[in-house]
Amino acid sequence: MKQTSEHFKAHVTAALADPTLKIALNRTTTLLRERRAQVIADFGEYAAAREAAQKIKDHTLDNLAHYLAMFEANAVASGAQVHWARTPKEATDIVTAICKAEGARSATRVKSMLGEEIGIGEALAAAGVERIETDLAEHIIQLAGDPPSHIVMPAMHKTHEQVAELFREKHAQPSNSDEIAALVESARRELRPKFLNADIGISGANFLIADTGSIVTVTNEGNAELTTTPPKTHIVTVGIEKIVPSMAHATVFLRLLSRAAIGAEITQYTTFYNGPKRAGDADGPETMHIVLVDNHRTEMLGQFLRPMLRCIRCGACMNHCPVYAAVGGHAYGAVYPGPMGSVLTPAMSDLKSTKDLPNACTLNGRCNEVCPVNIPLPDMLRSLRARQHQAGLTSGMTRGGLAVWGWLARRPGLYRRATGLAMFAMRVWSMNRGRIRRFPMAGNWTRHRDLPQPELGTFMQQYNRRSRK
Amino acid sequence: MSTARDAIFQAISTANGAPRDADTIAAEAMALIATPDVLRPGFTGQDNLDRFIEKATSERVTATVSHAATLAEVPGQVADYLTRVGLGAQIALQPRAALRDLDWGSVSVHHTVDANEPVAVSIADLAVAETGSVVFLSGPDAPVLLTFLPLHHVVVVGQGQIRRHLEDVFEFVGAGQASQPRNLNIVTGTSGTADIEAKNIRGAHGPRFMHIICVADL
Amino acid sequence: MQHRSTPPRVGFFVTCIVDAMRPNIGFASLKLLEAAGCDVEVPQAQTCCGQPAFNSGDDATTRDLARQVIEVFEGYDYVVAPSGSCASMIRSHYGELFADDPAWAERQRALSAKTWEILSFLRDVMDYHPQGASYDGVATYHDSCSGLRDLGVHDQPRALLGDVAGLRMVPLQGNDECCGFGGTFCVKYPSVSNAIVEDKAAKIEATGADTLLGGDMGCLMNMAGKLSRRGSDVKVYHTVEVLAGMADGPAICKPEKMR
Numbered sequence A: 001m002k003q004t005s006e007h008f009k010a011h012v013t014a015a016l017a018d019p020t021l022k023i024a025l026n027r028t029t030t031l032l033r034e035r036r037a038q039v040i041a042d043f044g045e046y047a048a049a050r051e052a053a054q055k056i057k058d059h060t061l062d063n064l065a066h067y068l069a070m071f072e073a074n075a076v077a078s079g080a081q082v083h084w085a086r087t088p089k090e091a092t093d094i095v096t097a098i099c100k101a102e103g104a105r106s107a108t109r110v111k112s113m114l115g116e117e118i119g120i121g122e123a124l125a126a127a128g129v130e131r132i133e134t135d136l137a138e139h140i141i142q143l144a145g146d147p148p149s150h151i152v153m154p155a156m157h158k159t160h161e162q163v164a165e166l167f168r169e170k171h172a173q174p175s176n177s178d179e180i181a182a183l184v185e186s187a188r189r190e191l192r193p194k195f196l197n198a199d200i201g202i203s204g205a206n207f208l209i210a211d212t213g214s215i216v217t218v219t220n221e222g223n224a225e226l227t228t229t230p231p232k233t234h235i236v237t238v239g240i241e242k243i244v245p246s247m248a249h250a251t252v253f254l255r256l257l258s259r260a261a262i263g264a265e266i267t268q269y270t271t272f273y274n275g276p277k278r279a280g281d282a283d284g285p286e287t288m289h290i291v292l293v294d295n296h297r298t299e300m301l302g303q304f305l306r307p308m309l310r311c312i313r314c315g316a317c318m319n320h321c322p323v324y325a326a327v328g329g330h331a332y333g334a335v336y337p338g339p340m341g342s343v344l345t346p347a348m349s350d351l352k353s354t355k356d357l358p359n360a361c362t363l364n365g366r367c368n369e370v371c372p373v374n375i376p377l378p379d380m381l382r383s384l385r386a387r388q389h390q391a392g393l394t395s396g397m398t399r400g401g402l403a404v405w406g407w408l409a410r411r412p413g414l415y416r417r418a419t420g421l422a423m424f425a426m427r428v429w430s431m432n433r434g435r436i437r438r439f440p441m442a443g444n445w446t447r448h449r450d451l452p453q454p455e456l457g458t459f460m461q462q463y464n465r466r467s468r469k
Numbered sequence B: 001m002s003t004a005r006d007a008i009f010q011a012i013s014t015a016n017g018a019p020r021d022a023d024t025i026a027a028e029a030m031a032l033i034a035t036p037d038v039l040r041p042g043f044t045g046q047d048n049l050d051r052f053i054e055k056a057t058s059e060r061v062t063a064t065v066s067h068a069a070t071l072a073e074v075p076g077q078v079a080d081y082l083t084r085v086g087l088g089a090q091i092a093l094q095p096r097a098a099l100r101d102l103d104w105g106s107v108s109v110h111h112t113v114d115a116n117e118p119v120a121v122s123i124a125d126l127a128v129a130e131t132g133s134v135v136f137l138s139g140p141d142a143p144v145l146l147t148f149l150p151l152h153h154v155v156v157v158g159q160g161q162i163r164r165h166l167e168d169v170f171e172f173v174g175a176g177q178a179s180q181p182r183n184l185n186i187v188t189g190t191s192g193t194a195d196i197e198a199k200n201i202r203g204a205h206g207p208r209f210m211h212i213i214c215v216a217d218l
Numbered sequence C: 001m002q003h004r005s006t007p008p009r010v011g012f013f014v015t016c017i018v019d020a021m022r023p024n025i026g027f028a029s030l031k032l033l034e035a036a037g038c039d040v041e042v043p044q045a046q047t048c049c050g051q052p053a054f055n056s057g058d059d060a061t062t063r064d065l066a067r068q069v070i071e072v073f074e075g076y077d078y079v080v081a082p083s084g085s086c087a088s089m090i091r092s093h094y095g096e097l098f099a100d101d102p103a104w105a106e107r108q109r110a111l112s113a114k115t116w117e118i119l120s121f122l123r124d125v126m127d128y129h130p131q132g133a134s135y136d137g138v139a140t141y142h143d144s145c146s147g148l149r150d151l152g153v154h155d156q157p158r159a160l161l162g163d164v165a166g167l168r169m170v171p172l173q174g175n176d177e178c179c180g181f182g183g184t185f186c187v188k189y190p191s192v193s194n195a196i197v198e199d200k201a202a203k204i205e206a207t208g209a210d211t212l213l214g215g216d217m218g219c220l221m222n223m224a225g226k227l228s229r230r231g232s233d234v235k236v237y238h239t240v241e242v243l244a245g246m247a248d249g250p251a252i253c254k255p256e257k258m259r
Ligand code: SF4
Pocket: A260, A310, A311, A312, A313, A314, A315, A316, A317, A318, A340, A367, A370, A371, A372, A373, A374, A375
C-alpha cells in the first residue's frame, strides 16, 4: 500500500465524519478489551511471563547474529531454502522470481503484516500471479479494495452490515442473511475450492525457532495450514526479529500472544513447520522457501528504537488506544497503525512525512501497560518528538510559543505578573458566567468545550496577598 | 553467498558488537526459562485428564468428549456420533494401522480427504492438559489436511498421551532439527474467527465440530 | 501515622495550571498537608515543571526548567504537587534529561525520589485520615493516566474519600481510560481529543453521579469543559477540594453566583 501518513489530519477529519466507522470501532474495541482483561485476570502468572518474554526477546536481540545463523543452518538441514532481503524490493523480487520459476498462476496467502510491509500484493499483481487472500478479514478487504486497518483484524473498520453487502455483490453464492455466522459460511464456500488449486502458498511467521529451524504460525481459522499444505511450493516471508531460541522459549510467547490479541488462552491452530514434505509424507509442499527480511530492523537495533523489535504484533496497543479507537487504522496512512505503528512507520520511512504520528498521542501510557513485551511506546513516541524538534520539523507556531513560554517560565517574578494579567483578562472576558464559550487564542479548546472562569487572582497572587496580611 | 545476507550480518554486528561464545549464550537462554512453573498457568489439584476435559469442553474450545475403555470401542462410538449429528455412515479415516485394523462394521471408511469432507477420524499423537489441545505430527500415515478440511473432526486421544503443559509436548518431540516432523499441529477446538466485529464464530475454514474420544488404554 | 520528632518540611509545588486556573485546589492542598502534620512552604521561584516543552520534544527548554525546579525544591524533605502528571514529570521523567550530566543527575535523582502526588503522599507517606470532611452527593472517579500508571495512584484517593461523610461513590466505566486531554495534544488534534472526551462525558453521565472527582486539573478541566458544553449538571471538583471541605464554592466551569 502507498503510505499516506502525511495526510493524517485529513484522514482524521474523514474518519470522524463517518458514523459507520465509529460503530465498527466501538463494537470491536469494546469486546477485545473486555476479553483481554478477563483472560489476563485469570492468568496469575502473567506478570512473570511478561517479564520473561521481554527478557527472552532482549536476549535474542543481543545475540541476533548467532540465532539467525543457527536458524538458517537448521532450516536448510530440514530442506528449506533460506533467502535474505535488505529491502521490500529485494524481498518481493525473491518471491516473484520463485513464482516465475514455478510457472505459478495463483497463490493463496495467509495474512502476515510483513507481507503487507513489503507490498507483496502489488508485487504478485505485477508478476501476473492471482492472489487469493484466505484470512477472512483479508478476504473482506481484498474484495473491498481496502488496505488493512488493524494488524490482527485488518477489516476492523467494517460493520457486519457492510460485509454482508460486499459479499452479496462479490460472492458466487452469497447468503441471504446478514448474520455474522452466515457471512462466515459464505466465505468458507467461496474459498474452499481455491485452497486446493493454488500453485503457491504464501505465509508469514509468528516465530522462527533457532534450534530447530522451524517457522511457527498461529491462526484461529485454520487457513494457514490450508494455504501451506496443498500447493507444491510454500513461501514464507518474515522479519528477522521474529526469532526465539527454542520451542520452549516460544511457549512463553504463545501464551501471551493470543491472550493479548484476542483474549484467548491459545489460538485454535498453532503449527510448527520444518521444511517441505518429508519422504513418504501423505501431503505437504515439495519446496519451502524462507525469505528473511531486514527492512530497517538492523538500523533500529542500533538505536533508541531497539525495544520496538520485541514486538510480537498482537495489536493490544491499538485495541486500547483512545486515538486509534476514535479514528481507526486507516487514518495513520501506513501498514502499521496505532501506537506501535506510530513508532514503526517513522522508523521504516522518514520523520518528516510521518510527523503527525508521534504527536497524535496523549501519552496516556495504556499501550505500554497492555503490551505483552513491555515496549515503552509512549517514551519512544516522545523521543521521536525530540528528534523532530532537533531536525527542525516542529511548526514555527509551536516553536515560537514554546520559546516565549519557556523564556517567561524561567523568570518567576515576570511569570507571576504575566499569568496574573492573563487570568484577570480571562476572568473579565468570562463575564462571570463561570465558563467561557469562546476565547481568542484558545479556539482549538473552545471549539469543542468550555473553559472555566478563573478565580480573582492566581494562586501565587492570592497566597502572597494572604501571607502579607 | 548472498550480498544481502552479508550486509545484514554486518549491520547486526555494527549494532551489537562482537558475538559472544555459543556456550555462554546457551546458558543464558536456558536460565531465562529455568523455572517454567512460574511462567505458566498452574492447576495444582487437578489431574491431566480432568483439566484436559475441562478445557476441551470450555465455551471457547467447544469440543465434546466421550470415553472408551479401549480402541475397540471407537468404531461404535463413531457410529453413535454420526447418528447423533445426522451424518451418513462414511468417514475419512487417518491411514494408521491402529485405526485401519479396527472393525468398522457398518461404517464405510476411506483414506482420502475431499474438499467438502463431512467427517474425519484420527488419533492424536499427544494432548495438552493446560489448554485442552490435541497434537498431530505429520507423516506418511498422518496427512495434515485431515485435520483441516472436514466439517466434523473426531479425535481419538489416549489418556496416557495427555501431557501437562505445552513445554512437555516439545520435550516429547525432542529439541533439534532432526527429530521434527514437517508439521507439528497443535489444535485447540474448532476453527473460529472473530474477524467480523470481533464476534466469535465457529467453522471458519476448518472443522466446525470436534468430538474427542478419550481412550483409557490406547 | 508518621512518628517524627519534627514535622516534615514540604515544598508545595502548586503547578502552573492550578496556579492559573484553580487556586482553590492549591489552598485545599495546603490545608490538608498541614492537617496531616506537615510544615508546608510555597517557594516563590516556582513556575512550571517543563512538561509542555518535554512532550513537545524541546529537551533544551525542559532541561532549563528542570534545573530551576531542582534548585528551588531540593532543600525540602518532600515536594508535593496536586497533580499526578506534574509529580510524575519530576519523579519519572526528569532522569532522561540529565543522562549525560552526572552532577545534575545526582541532584535530579535526589529530588525525584522525594517528589509526590498529593493524594498518594497523604495516604502512603503521612497515613492521613480526613477528619470531619463531608460532602452531600454521589460521585464517580476518573483516574488520570500519569498518576495511575507512573505513580500507582488508584486506591489512595478512594480510601481517603471513604472517610468523607455523606459521600457515596459509584464506579465509572472506563475509569482508567484517557480523557483525551494529553496536554498540548488537545489543541494540536482538537477533533480527536473531542471525540475521546465526548465518549468520556457520556460515560460520566451514564453513572448517574452528580459529581466527578479526579486528581489532575488538566484532565478535570477537559472533562468539566465538555460536560459544561453538553449542558450537563455534573459538578467537577479536584479530590483535595472535597477532602478539605472546600468544595462549597463553584465547581469547575460553574458560575460563582451559584454559591
Ligand atoms: S507494541 Fe506491544 S502491544 Fe503493540 S502490537 Fe507490539 S507487542 Fe502488541
